[in-house]
Amino acid sequence: MSVLAGKRVLLGVTGSIASYKAVELASTLTQLGLEVDVVLTRGARQFVSALTFQSVTGQRAYVDEDLWGAEGHVLHIGLGKAAELIVVAPATANTLAKLASGTADNLLTLTALASEAPLLVAPAMDGGMFEHPATQVNLALLKERGVEIVGPESGHLASGLEAIGRMTEPARLAGHVRKLLGRSGPLVGQTVVVSAGGTQEAIDPVRVIANRSSGKQGYALAQAAIDLGAEVVLVSGPTALVSSVGAQLVSVTSGREMKAEVVKAARKADALLMAAAVADFRPTRAAKEKIKRVEGAPKVALTANPDILEAVSEGRKKFGKPRVVVGFAAESENLLENAAGKLRAKDVDLMVANDISAAAAGFEVDTNQVVLVDAGGHEELPLMSKAEVGERVLARVVEMLEKLK
Ligand code: PMT
Numbered sequence: 406m407s408v409l410a411g412k413r414v415l416l417g418v419t420g421s422i423a424s425y426k427a428v429e430l431a432s433t434l435t436q437l438g439l440e441v442d443v444v445l446t447r448g449a450r451q452f453v454s455a456l457t458f459q460s461v462t463g464q465r466a467y468v469d470e471d472l473w474g475a476e477g478h479v480l481h482i483g484l485g486k487a488a489e490l491i492v493v494a495p496a497t498a499n500t501l502a503k504l505a506s507g508t509a510d511n512l513l514t515l516t517a518l519a520s521e522a523p524l525l526v527a528p529a530m531d532g533g534m535f536e537h538p539a540t541q542v543n544l545a546l547l548k549e550r551g552v553e554i555v556g557p558e559s560g561h562l563a564s565g566l567e568a569i570g571r572m573t574e575p576a577r578l579a580g581h582v583r584k585l586l587g588r589s590g591p592l593v594g595q596t597v598v599v600s601a602g603g604t605q606e607a608i609d610p611v612r613v614i615a616n617r618s619s620g621k622q623g624y625a626l627a628q629a630a631i632d633l634g635a636e637v638v639l640v641s642g643p644t645a646l647v648s649s650v651g652a653q654l655v656s657v658t659s660g661r662e663m664k665a666e667v668v669k670a671a672r673k674a675d676a677l678l679m680a681a682a683v684a685d686f687r688p689t690r691a692a693k694e695k696i697k698r699v700e701g702a703p704k705v706a707l708t709a710n711p712d713i714l715e716a717v718s719e720g721r722k723k724f725g726k727p728r729v730v731v732g733f734a735a736e737s738e739n740l741l742e743n744a745a746g747k748l749r750a751k752d753v754d755l756m757v758a759n760d761i762s763a764a765a766a767g768f769e770v771d772t773n774q775v776v777l778v779d780a781g782g783h784e785e786l787p788l789m790s791k792a793e794v795g796e797r798v799l800a801r802v803v804e805m806l807e808k809l810k
Contacts, residue, residue, distance in 0.1 A: 407796060408632050410438035412586055415488035415522070417513040418458070420448015422563045423495035423529035423572035428453060430494055430575035432461040434582060440464065442484055444513045448497065472512045481512060485520030490585055493517070495529030495572045498540045504552075505543035523585055525553040527578055532568025555581050580650030583632055587651070590634030591803050595675040597630040598727065599623050599652075600667055600713070602642030604660040606687035608705055609696045616682045617768035620644035622733075622759075622791045623680035627652045629795035630678075633803065638670045642681060660684045660710040671717050674727040676802050679717075680757075682735060682768075684710055718752035729805045731755045731798060737762045744778045755779045755801055763788070777801060 414434055418427045427449075434441050443458040443466035450468060458466035472480055485491075493500060493513070500514065504526070509515040517524060526547065534540060535557060548554055556573035573581075587593075601623020605613040624646050627639045631651040639652040640663060648654040655670070657663045660683045671677050686707040696703050714732055721727060732753040734744040744758030758776040761767030765788060766774040773794045777784045786797060 407438045407793075408590065408629075409583070409586065411440060412438075412489050413440045413442065413487050414582060414586075415442045415444065415484055415491045415516065415520075416458075417444050417446070417491065417493040417496075417500075417517070418449040418453070419446045419493065419495060419497045419500040419513070420451060421495040421497050421529040421572070422452060424449045424452040426572055426575055427494050428457050428461060430492075430578055431458050433575055433579045435462045437579065437583070439582075439586075442488065443467065444484065444516060446500065446511055446513050448499075467512055469512050472515070481515040481519050484512075485516045485518075485522065488516075488520055488522040489589075490525065490582060491517055491520055491522050492525045492527070492578070492582060494525075494527035494578055496526040498528075498530045498534045498537070498543075501526060501528060501540060501543045501547065505546045523551070523553065523588075525555060525578075525581060525585060527555050527572050528557045528570075529572035530557070530570050531562055531564050532566045532570045535568075535570045553581065553585060577650060583628070583649075584651035587632050587634040590632065592630060592633040592635035592675075592799075592806075595635050595806065596638065596673055597627075597635040597676045597678065597802070598638045598640065598667065598670040598674040599627045599630065599678045600640045600663060600681035600683075601627065602644040602646075603682040604642045604663055604684045604710075605658050606660065606684045606710070607691035608688050608703075609692035609694065611695050614684055614686070614688065616684065618642065618682035619769045620646050621769070621771065622773060622794065623678075624648065625791040625795035626678050626680055626798060627795075628792065629799040630676075630802075632796075633799055635675075638674070640666045640670060640681070660687060660713075664711050664713045664716060667713050668716050668720060671727050672720055672724055675806060676729040676731070677717060677727040678731045678733075678798065678802070679714055679753075680733045681713075683713060686710060712751075714751040714753060721752070728809050729754050729802055731757060731802065733757045733759055735759045735761050735767060741776060741778065741783060744776065745783075748778055748780070754805055755798075757794075757798060758783075 441462040455466035602620035603616040603618035637652040689706040748756040
């Protein structure tokens with residue numbers, strides 16, 4: 406089960422045109438397995454209804470009248486206590502002012518005042534209102550108190566202005582929510598390095614030797630580590646993916662660049678997860694100029710790339726870090742046998758054997774089918790999403806780190 410499942414988040418929605426985007430945020434958080442209680446202010450209800458939120462969260466959404474309803478005067482206490490995190494998105498200048506001053510004149514601000522949960526606010530307002538000294542002072546005060554302020558972003562505003570004031574997009578906000586929820590996870594204080602994607606080896610300034618790795622599996626591992634509270638360094642080959650909120654992204658192109666960055670980061674890492682598909686060979690010499698077609702097909706001599714895990718193993722013997730190393734083995738035949746061989750040869754604690762011949766598994770797709778192989782045996786996992794594979798692998802990492810304590 407996902408580590409997010411069942412965690413309770415209170416989403417406060419205030420009166421901004423961006424409140425329609427809060428519906429997408431509520432839906433995204435619900436799909437992640439979170440229990441989302443929504444509280445709408447009177448202003449928010451001018452733009453969007455409680456029913457809209459109820460439809461996407463499957464939970465009751467609350468409005469000011471509920472404060473005087475069946476739950477009596479304690480509704481805000483109950484909601485505030487149950488929340489592991491309060492998110493106010495969009496947060497208007499008015500609500501930010503109330504949160505800063507401790508004004509509690511509606512269900513949302515009462516709940517925020519009554520709760521000890523961490524608070525995330527995503528301001529949304531017109532440019533002038535955001536720049537106004539009163540708003541800036543309120544934001545500074547909230548920040549000083551440890552409130553997480555995300556955005557606003559620059560761009561087109563409802564007034565027609567091109568200015569700062571747009572609410573951060575729901576997908577990004579959901580990333581911040583995950584990072585904050587991870588603060589109570591078992592990997593807090595631990596550094597996890599993840600390599601992802603394929604490397605590219607230059608033939609000439611235009612052409613490269615590449616492979617089909619999309620980076621999806623590696624990025625999913627990085628997200629799973631963030632959900633558990635880890636500090637994550639994501640060393641990534643070229644990919645179209647956006648890295649998770651909370652990951653320190655290190656972009657590389659070639660296998661040798663990846664080696665330099667992974668080896669550097671691994672020296673301080675508690676765990677290293679090598680999901681990258683590193684090119685085993687590179688052109689011995691990359692042509693300086695574009696190779697001309699009229700000159701005929703070139704002969705490209707190849708040289709073996711350095712093995713990154715081998716270099717990590719040498720460093721590990723000297724510095725004792727990373728404490729845990731996980732390799733991935735992409736195999737099209739003799740899955741278990743080959744993975745077990747690589748487990749020993751590459752000095753890793755766990756090898757994730759990836760059957761790339763299986764339908765809907767391996768490169769590019771959103772699902773994967775793997776076998777977890779270690780010195781004690783193997784565990785076959787069914788076909789699942791790459792996010793779930795990430796969670797299962799990270800659960801093993803947590804176990805291994807625990808044993809080393
Ligand atoms: O990115 P996706 O599209 O989501 O696809 C995911 C994936 C199939 C790429 C991923 O799940 C996977 O299997 N990654 C490992 C691919 C691979 O290169 O396997 P390998 O058997 O060639 O290498 C074994 C291990 O050695 C790997 O951990 C690899 O990162 C590492 N290696 C390989 C070559 C090299 N020069 N140095 C290394 O350290």
